[in-house]
Amino acid sequence: xxxxxxxxxxxxxxxxGLGSATALVLTAFQDNLVFFRSPSDVxxxxxxxxxxxxxGGLVEAGSLTRSTEAGRPLARFVVTxxxxxxxxxxxxxxxxxxxxxxxxxxxxxxxPDGVFQASxxxxxxxxxxxxxxxxxxxxxxxxxxxxxxxxxPASSWNTLQPGRGGG
Amino acid sequence: xxxxxxxxxxxxxSLHRFANPGRFLRLSGRLLPWLAASAGLVLAVGLPWAxxxxxxDWQQGExxxxxxxxxxxxxxxxxxxxxxxVASAMALVWRHPLAxxxxxxxxxxxxxxxxxxxxxxxxxxxxMWGTWWVWDARLTSVLVLFFLWLGHAALVRxxxxxxxxxxxxxxxALVGALNLPVVKFSVEWWNTLHQPASxxxxxxxxxxxxxxxxxxxxAVGFTLAFAAVVLLRVRAAVMERRIxxxxxxxxxxAETDG
Numbered sequence: 001x002x003x004x005x006x007x008x009x010x011x012x013x014x015x016x017g018l019g020s021a022t023a024l025v026l027t028a029f030q031d032n033l034v035f036f037r038s039p040s041d042v043x044x045x046x047x048x049x050x051x052x053x054x055x056g057g058l059v060e061a062g063s064l065t066r067s068t069e070a071g072r073p074l075a076r077f078v079v080t081x082x083x084x085x086x087x088x089x090x091x092x093x094x095x096x097x098x099x100x101x102x103x104x105x106x107x108x109x110x111x112p113d114g115v116f117q118a119s120x121x122x123x124x125x126x127x128x129x130x131x132x133x134x135x136x137x138x139x140x141x142x143x144x145x146x147x148x149x150x151x152x153p154a155s156s157w158n159t160l161q162p163g164r165g166g167g
Numbered sequence: 168x169x170x171x172x173x174x175x176x177x178x179x180x181s182l183h184r185f186a187n188p189g190r191f192l193r194l195s196g197r198l199l200p201w202l203a204a205s206a207g208l209v210l211a212v213g214l215p216w217a218x219x220x221x222x223x224d225w226q227q228g229e230x231x232x233x234x235x236x237x238x239x240x241x242x243x244x245x246x247x248x249x250x251x252x253v254a255s256a257m258a259l260v261w262r263h264p265l266a267x268x269x270x271x272x273x274x275x276x277x278x279x280x281x282x283x284x285x286x287x288x289x290x291x292x293x294x295m296w297g298t299w300w301v302w303d304a305r306l307t308s309v310l311v312l313f314f315l316w317l318g319h320a321a322l323v324r325x326x327x328x329x330x331x332x333x334x335x336x337x338x339x340a341l342v343g344a345l346n347l348p349v350v351k352f353s354v355e356w357w358n359t360l361h362q363p364a365s366x367x368x369x370x371x372x373x374x375x376x377x378x379x380x381x382x383x384x385x386a387v388g389f390t391l392a393f394a395a396v397v398l399l400r401v402r403a404a405v406m407e408r409r410i411x412x413x414x415x416x417x418x419x420x421a422e423t424d425g
Contacts, residue, residue: 008260015341022345026356035303056358075407095297097226105360122297127365129231130375131222145228155371158379 036105039084046110055088055116056105056124058082061147064100079104079116086110090118097123101147126150130157137162188405191265195398196395202398206391213384221381233291235362239389240284244312245347247277247393251319252344265401267333268408270340271323272400276393278316285313296360304353305361313349315343 028031036056037047047053057078063078073092077100079086088106098104103124108117128151130138137160138144143152151157217235224231243274251273258266285360288306289299300306319336354363372379 004260011256011260011341018342018345022349026349030356035301035357035359038358075226094419095295097295097297120298122301122360123295125226125295125362126373127362128373128376129224129227129234129365131377132225133222134375135225151373153370154249154373158373158375160375 001031003084003134039079039086040081042086042110043084049110049112052107052109052119054105054107055086055118056103057086058149059098059100059104059143060085060103061100075121079106084113086116087114088116088118088121090121092119092121094121095123097125100148101145132161133162186389188265188409192405193403195402199395199402201399202391202395204387206395208386209388209391213381213388217381217385222375224378227295230291230294231378233287233381234378235385237284237287238289239386240280240287241309242386243389243393244281244309244316245350246285246390247273247280247397248312248316248340248344248347251277251340252347255340256290258333259338259341263269265405267330267337268404269397269401270319270336271333272404273397274316274320274323274336276396276400278313278320280393281309281313281316285309298360301360303359304357305350305359308346308350308353311346312343315339315346360414 038053039055039057058080060078060080062074066078067074067076069091073093074089074091075094076087076089079088088108090106090108098121103126105121105122105124106116106118107120111117121154130151134157135144135146138157139146140150143156214235218232221232222234223229251270254266254270254273257263258270288309292301295297312379319340322339323329323332323336326335351364353359354361366379
């Protein structure tokens with residue numbers, strides 16, 4: 001029994017050591033493991049003009065304009081995180097989920113004019129899932145405007161049954 | 168201090184009751200048909216419900232149905248790995264022979280569900296996000312989980328002495344368990360393309376019940392199926408080991424007789 005105990009304690013000790021080592025490493029790399037930078041990060045310290053990076057945030061409501069330049073679709077929109085804004089220009093096909101109020105992650109470089117020249121735009125959807133009629137009911141009742149931001153608290157709609165006369 | 172041995176003795180004694188391979192074969196033989204039948208039954212309800220009768224998502228449309236496969240596979244990949252870590256700890260501390268076998272038979276199934284999770288996630292990412300793959304913290308940590316499963320499956324089979332392979336595999340499995348909280352919390356600790364958790368939130372789940380219930384049904388069904396497959400593999404491994412022992416004994420007898 002003592003040998004089993006010893007093995008158990010040894011295992012727990014190793015686990016403690018490894019666990020805290022990993023925690024320390026992850027804390028140290030916390031800032032380097034970002035997949036994208038927010039507009040506030042970019043405002044605080046702008047990466048150099050030749051430096052490609054990812055910019056992420058919400059597409060500001062009413063900021064999207066689409067045009068065609070030399071036969072290529074060109075989209076201009078503003079990415080915001082509430083505190084700061086960065087204008088973005090992207091020549092190419094936008095993903096299906098792209099819309100105003102949606103989260104996006106764009107890859108590109110910040111131009112000298114302050115416009116982010118994106119070479120790739122990815123849509124980032126949130127963690128809410130609801131049937132179309134529930135979303136319509138929320139929009140109709142004025143509880144939610146998808147172009148203005150995230151859905152209302154889930155507890156207010158996740159049992160809503162608009163099509164069946166329920167509450 | 169005086170009651171310490173009895174505390175240690177109790178779990179060990181109850182574990183050793185199940186360490187008896189004969190008892191394990193008897194019990195699991197009785198359990199397996201029920202497990203397989205209930206998996207089939209739950210999936211027979213859950214899959215049509217999820218794939219045909221549940222509503223589409225308001226913004227993702229019909230593509231959201233990939234979730235009913237992707238999310239259960241992701242849960243099984245992580246839950247299965249937690250099981251692997253528990254079996255490995257039991258094998259290392261209590262030298263439980265069935266724990267070694269369970270870990271050995273668990274890892275190929277775990278690798279398969281993790282591969283399915285990655286593949287369905289990729290198929291879902293292309294139409295929704297606009298990319299098959301990105302190196303964000305969630306996707307990368309799940310890829311690491313996949314390599315841990317594969318590495319464990321390969322390592323335990325890489326030694327001539329199976330006991331040595333099992334011990335190496337158990338150490339790898341326990342070190343790799345550090346990746347589990349990273350997978351789970353990657354979407355909260357770092358900004359990622361992958362969205363945060365929908366179900367395990369501080370307040371209500373962010374899934375409408377018409378989507379949540381078929382998802383949970385599918386998750387229960389796939390978990391039962393996973394358990395049935397693993398149990399079947401462990402039974403086969405126990406029987407294989409028995410047959411090998413009998414053949415060895417027969418060969419030894421033939422040698423001494425001749």
